[in-house]
Amino acid sequence: MAKITxxxxxxxxxxxxxxxxxxxxxxxxxxxxxMCFYTPLKGSGGKCRVCLVKVTQGSTKDPRPMPKLVASCxxxxxxxxxxxxxTNEDVLNARKGIVxxxxxxxPLDCPICDQAGECDLQDLSYExxxxxxxxxxxxxxxxxxxxxxYIQLHMTRCILCYRCVYTADQITDNRVxxxxxxxxxxxxxxxxxxxxxxDFSGNVIDVCPVGAxxxxxxxxxxxxxxxxxxxxxxxxxxxxxKVTLWTRGEEVLRVTARKDQYGEVEEFICNTCxxxxxxxxxxxxxxxxxxxxxxxxxxxxxxxxxxNVPIVPNLPTSTKKNLPQE
Amino acid sequence: MGLKILTEHINVPGIxxxxxxxxxxxxxxxxxxxxxxxxxxxxxxxxxxxxxGRGGAGFPTGMKWSFLAxxxxxxxxxxxxxxxSEPGTFKDRWFMEHNPHALVxxxxxxxxxxxxxxxxxxxRGELLFVLRILEKAIAEAYAAGLLGKNILxxxxxxxxxxxxxxGAYICGEETALLESLEGKRGNPRNKPPFPAVKGxxxxxxxxxxxxxxxxxxxxxxNTGAEYAKIGIGRSTGTKLISASGNINKPGVYxxxxxxxxxxFIYSDQYCGGIWKGKQLKAVVPGGSSVPILPTNLxxxxxxxxxxxxxxxxxxxxxxxxxxxxxxxxxxxxDEDQCIVRNTWNYARFYHHExxxxxxxxxxxxxxxxxxxxxxxxxHGHQQDIDxxxxxxxxxxxxxxxxxxxxxxxxxxxxxRHFREEFEWHIKHxxxxxxxxAVYRGQLAEVTA
Numbered sequence: 001m002a003k004i005t006x007x008x009x010x011x012x013x014x015x016x017x018x019x020x021x022x023x024x025x026x027x028x029x030x031x032x033x034x035m036c037f038y039t040p041l042k043g044s045g046g047k048c049r050v051c052l053v054k055v056t057q058g059s060t061k062d063p064r065p066m067p068k069l070v071a072s073c074x075x076x077x078x079x080x081x082x083x084x085x086x087t088n089e090d091v092l093n094a095r096k097g098i099v100x101x102x103x104x105x106x107p108l109d110c111p112i113c114d115q116a117g118e119c120d121l122q123d124l125s126y127e128x129x130x131x132x133x134x135x136x137x138x139x140x141x142x143x144x145x146x147x148x149x150y151i152q153l154h155m156t157r158c159i160l161c162y163r164c165v166y167t168a169d170q171i172t173d174n175r176v177x178x179x180x181x182x183x184x185x186x187x188x189x190x191x192x193x194x195x196x197x198x199d200f201s202g203n204v205i206d207v208c209p210v211g212a213x214x215x216x217x218x219x220x221x222x223x224x225x226x227x228x229x230x231x232x233x234x235x236x237x238x239x240x241x242k243v244t245l246w247t248r249g250e251e252v253l254r255v256t257a258r259k260d261q262y263g264e265v266e267e268f269i270c271n272t273c274x275x276x277x278x279x280x281x282x283x284x285x286x287x288x289x290x291x292x293x294x295x296x297x298x299x300x301x302x303x304x305x306x307x308n309v310p311i312v313p314n315l316p317t318s319t320k321k322n323l324p325q326e
Numbered sequence: 327m328g329l330k331i332l333t334e335h336i337n338v339p340g341i342x343x344x345x346x347x348x349x350x351x352x353x354x355x356x357x358x359x360x361x362x363x364x365x366x367x368x369x370x371x372x373x374x375x376x377x378x379g380r381g382g383a384g385f386p387t388g389m390k391w392s393f394l395a396x397x398x399x400x401x402x403x404x405x406x407x408x409x410x411s412e413p414g415t416f417k418d419r420w421f422m423e424h425n426p427h428a429l430v431x432x433x434x435x436x437x438x439x440x441x442x443x444x445x446x447x448x449x450r451g452e453l454l455f456v457l458r459i460l461e462k463a464i465a466e467a468y469a470a471g472l473l474g475k476n477i478l479x480x481x482x483x484x485x486x487x488x489x490x491x492x493g494a495y496i497c498g499e500e501t502a503l504l505e506s507l508e509g510k511r512g513n514p515r516n517k518p519p520f521p522a523v524k525g526x527x528x529x530x531x532x533x534x535x536x537x538x539x540x541x542x543x544x545x546x547x548n549t550g551a552e553y554a555k556i557g558i559g560r561s562t563g564t565k566l567i568s569a570s571g572n573i574n575k576p577g578v579y580x581x582x583x584x585x586x587x588x589x590f591i592y593s594d595q596y597c598g599g600i601w602k603g604k605q606l607k608a609v610v611p612g613g614s615s616v617p618i619l620p621t622n623l624x625x626x627x628x629x630x631x632x633x634x635x636x637x638x639x640x641x642x643x644x645x646x647x648x649x650x651x652x653x654x655x656x657x658x659x660d661e662d663q664c665i666v667r668n669t670w671n672y673a674r675f676y677h678h679e680x681x682x683x684x685x686x687x688x689x690x691x692x693x694x695x696x697x698x699x700x701x702x703x704x705h706g707h708q709q710d711i712d713x714x715x716x717x718x719x720x721x722x723x724x725x726x727x728x729x730x731x732x733x734x735x736x737x738x739x740x741x742r743h744f745r746e747e748f749e750w751h752i753k754h755x756x757x758x759x760x761x762x763a764v765y766r767g768q769l770a771e772v773t774a
Contacts, residue, residue: 046516047684049724068723074516097720101689134713137696160682179511179682182494184692186682 002079006030007087019072019083020051024262031262032085033095033124035102035209036161037073039264044166045073048159049098050124054091057082069094092128099128104135105184106210107156115211117224120263121159140184147177147190148197150216150275151205155187158212164188164204171268172198188212199238202274206257206265217275218246218254227253229291232283239270244289245280252278261292328582329556331544331564332537336424342459344466347427353472355435355543360480363546368439372542374550376562381407381498381535382613382653383728384637388550393522394440395530403531404442405507406433406539408449408456409491409498413614413675414655417566418536420578422449422456425540426463430486432539434472435546437484440532444485448503451493460488495679499727500533501525502681513683514727535653537566558584561636565651571658574598587611587633587640588625591658604660608743611640612652614672615732617739618665619649645739664764666751669740670698676733687730690721694737701748704755711748715741 003012006023007030013022021039023031032053037045051073055066060080069091072083085091103125110116142155160179165188168177176197180189205213227246234241246254255274257265277283340346347353359368373388394402406429410418422429429447437445449457464486467473475483489507491497497506501515504526525531541563545553554562561583570576573591575598581590590596591606600606609624610616627633628647633640640651659668677695682688694717697710718734725731741748747765751758758765 046726049684049686049726052724071516094720094724097716098686098724101685101693101720104689104693135693137693137700140692159685160688162683181682182496183677183680183682184688186688 002077002081004077004079004081004083006083007085013077015077015079017077018045019053019055019070019075019077019081022077023072023083023085030086032072033120033127034073034262035120035124035159036163038163038166038207039262040268041163041166041170041207044161044163046071048102048161050095050102050128052091052094052098054084054088055081056084056088095128096130099124100130100134102159103129105139105156106159107139107141109157113157113211114214114219114224115157115208119211120209142187145189146216147213148201150202150271152214152216152219153188154212154214155189156212157210158188159210160186160188161209163207163209164213167204167207167268168198168201171200171203177204199270199272200268202271203257203265203268205274206259206268209263215254215274217278221253222248229289231258231286231289233286234273234277234283236270236273239273240267241269241273242267243269243273243283245283245285247280250280252280252283258289328580328585329564330580331556332421332425332428332540332566333578333580336421341425342427342463344427344463344470347425351547352427353431353434355546356431356438356472357478359435359438359546360478360482365439365441368435368542368546371545371550372439375545375553376550376557376560377538377541377545377553378561378563378637379535380537380541380565380654382412382615382650384651387534387538390522390534391440391532393520394532395523396441397530400529401444401527402440402442403526403529404433404437404440404445405500405503405526405531405533406445406447406536407498407500407503407533408447408453408536409503410536410653411450411452411493411495411498412653412655413672414570414610414657415568415613415653416570417568417578417654419450419453419456420568421540421566422453422536423459426456426460427467428540428543429460429536430463430467430473432542433486434467434477434484436532436534436539436542437486438482439542442532443483444487446507446526447486447488448497448507449488449490450498451491454490457488457490464488494681495675496681496727496729499729502727503533504531513681514729516726556582558634558636559638561638561651565635565654567635567654567656569597569656569658571656572601572604572660572663573658574601581635583634583636584639585635587635590635590656597656597658600658600660602660604662606658607661607663608659608665610649610655610657610659610736611635612650613655614657614675615728615735616650616652617645617648617735618668618743619647619739620743623647623743624649645735646742649739661766662762662764664702665740665744665747666698666702666758669737670695670702672736673698673733676729680729680733684726684730686721687725687733690717690730691733693717694733698737701751702759704751704759706748706752706755708749708752710752711741711745714738 032051034051035048052069053072057063059078145153176190205215227248230245232245243255244258245252257269335350369391377387378384496502497512499514502512506512521531556563564580567579592599606621608620610618627642637651641648673695677691680687680691718738721730722734750765
């Protein structure tokens with residue numbers, strides 16, 4: 001066991017745990033964001049650099065600080081380590097800089113993006129980004145690519161987190177998905193637009209932190225925040241069958257795996273569950289799913305009691321009387 | 327001319343053949359090491375010699391070797407980094423081309439010291455003709471019993487392979503090199519674990535530059551203590567310098583570390599002065615990734631001492647008024663060269679060569695290139711200079727591998743020392759974009 005101090009909070013974790021996992025054990029606002037790290041995927045992490053933290057004391061044995069900011073998702077804890085995240089200005093500045101970098105080539109087409117409302121990059125930008133724009137050059141763009149009948153790749157939105165590459169590598173049995181090119185011209189792709197054809201290929205949509213990989217059976221059907229997430233299950237011969245249904249009225253608009261508060265799936269689901277079972281009668285509904293994340297879906301959560309607060313408190317009295325009275 | 331260690335016999339006709347090479351004392355270190363010394367003794371000699379990595383970082387080689395993990399039952403590897411692609415550096419190519427056996431000899435002696443039974447030379451893809459020269463030399467060494475099973479009857483086995491890369495600059499970074507050597511995409515790995523613990527095929531590995539490895543035979547033959555006497559302070563030995571730019575005699579020079587920079591530029595022994603007797607404007611002393619220095623700071627340090635060609639002296643003053651020896655690519659600019667254009671050119675290189683794995687480098691290198699391109703072609707704004715400084719700062723230190731730093735340093739340094747020239751480009755776009763136009767104002771004096 002190793003005892004570390006994270007933002008002044010002491011926590012004890014197993015040896016070999018990463019700093020990020022230790023921070024998640026504490027939970028709350030001290031947890032560094034992570035765009036590329038994904039617990040179920042081996043080898044992921046270290047790429048997006050938004051989880052950078054400052055290690056001010058390496059360990060009890062060797063108390064020297066680490067010279068550079070380190071990626072918390074891949075750095076293992078040592079006993080007696082002292083880590084600063086939200087309490088260190090360098091870390092916050094570096095993170096702000098990296099969020100800016102992630103956004104310069106991102107199209108910011110949130111109004112027409114299916115991921116809007118549950119997008120990790122959106123959340124990150126709200127929290128750490130700057131509202132101004134210093135990048136005035138032309139953004140790089142790519143053509144949209146169809147990866148088979150169910151998945152569309154919109155490479156322009158991609159932040160190259162490599163999560164889908166690891167998913168295709170580790171969850172499916174044939175490797176047909178990878179990164180082509182290098183630098184800012186690098187793109188996720190399949191060899192000569194080969195179709196990704198595998199029972200579990202749909203999971204690349206769930207792991208994508210942005211709207212680069214989207215579900216064609218759901219594209220442009222609705223906005224995420226208008227749909228109701230419901231936990232449901234069915235007897236599935238290939239996967240666990242435990243999913244979240246996103247419904248509007250009686251209609252099942254899309255099916256995804258169940259994700260925790262960090263956007264990580266609990267169990268990967270198969271393509272039949274995801275793309276073919278779009279009727280309420282296919283499923284046994286367990287109840288509403290609580291989305292425990294900082295995004296518009298939970299901000300407007302339907303199961304929370306509506307607290308009656310004046311929406312616009314500082315309006316002149318003449319206008320105020322038109323508003324519903326308390 | 328000073329002492330020659332690496333290039334003593336390089337101009338002998340036929341030195342690339344085993345016969346001539348042996349006639350000039352070649353492979354003596356193999357005999358000495360394998361027959362009379364234990365591997366630990368060889369490592370100890372290299373440690374005493376104070377030999378430092380010649381690829382750019384200047385890390386003490388003996389110390390790197392002693393960090394190598396030695397678990398039972400797991401093979402160890404020595405990999406020679408011959409993926410020389412830093413703009414301005416051409417010493418390794420020239421050296422391997424003319425004296426391939428010196429590298430092969432170094433590989434055998436070093437592999438013995440590290441206990442590696444399989445070693446690789448990872449060579450840049452564009453240098454295919456050098457690869458053929460090396461393969462010929464290796465075949466000769468196999469035929470003479472210097473490679474293969476039971477070398478010279480000592481019971482030590484070594485197989486040496488040459489592997490070509492695909493020509494990506496990033497594969498010169500040691501972990502990207504190992505990925506590429508394993509047959510994967512050349513993306514740098516996250517560290518730790520370091521290659522000394524988990525390197526090639528997850529086994530302990532040492533990666534060394536060509537010049538570093540080629541220096542080992544001399545150290546074994548003449549002892550490390552002798553080697554430590556050459557050079558100055560902690561910069562021991564000799565170094566190959568690839569001198570290029572506006573000088574009378576560009577080429578590869580072997581110097582004893584500690585030669586004054588002024589002597590190196592102006593003496594007839596070395597560069598022979600500035601081309602056509604023009605004024606010196608700036609020098610990049612260690613390859614495109616190190617900070618550029620204006621005349622006043624390259625000849626003298628900020629404290630007014632003579633700047634010497636050594637690791638310490640060139641980095642004196644940190645990044646405020648110093649630079650680095652790097653890989654020894656000495657690029658000289660005369661008064662007619664445009665620093666903005668040069669900086670843009672470097673930025674373009676790093677944009678093209680960024681692997682695209684981590685976000686600050688992937689996005690930032692492209693951003694810097696585009697802004698510099700705009701300034702160079704007369705579309706810059708006043709705030710662009712501060713923007714470049716800030717972007718460089720956002721990249722520096724936040725990336726997986728040093729390529730991000732290498733992209734950020736030249737831009738930051740050019741602005742630090744030649745800010746007026748950038749401002750002139752922005753304020754007078756018409757003049758600045760005229761053919762052959764160069765800023766001829768006073769250089770900014772930098773104080774420490």
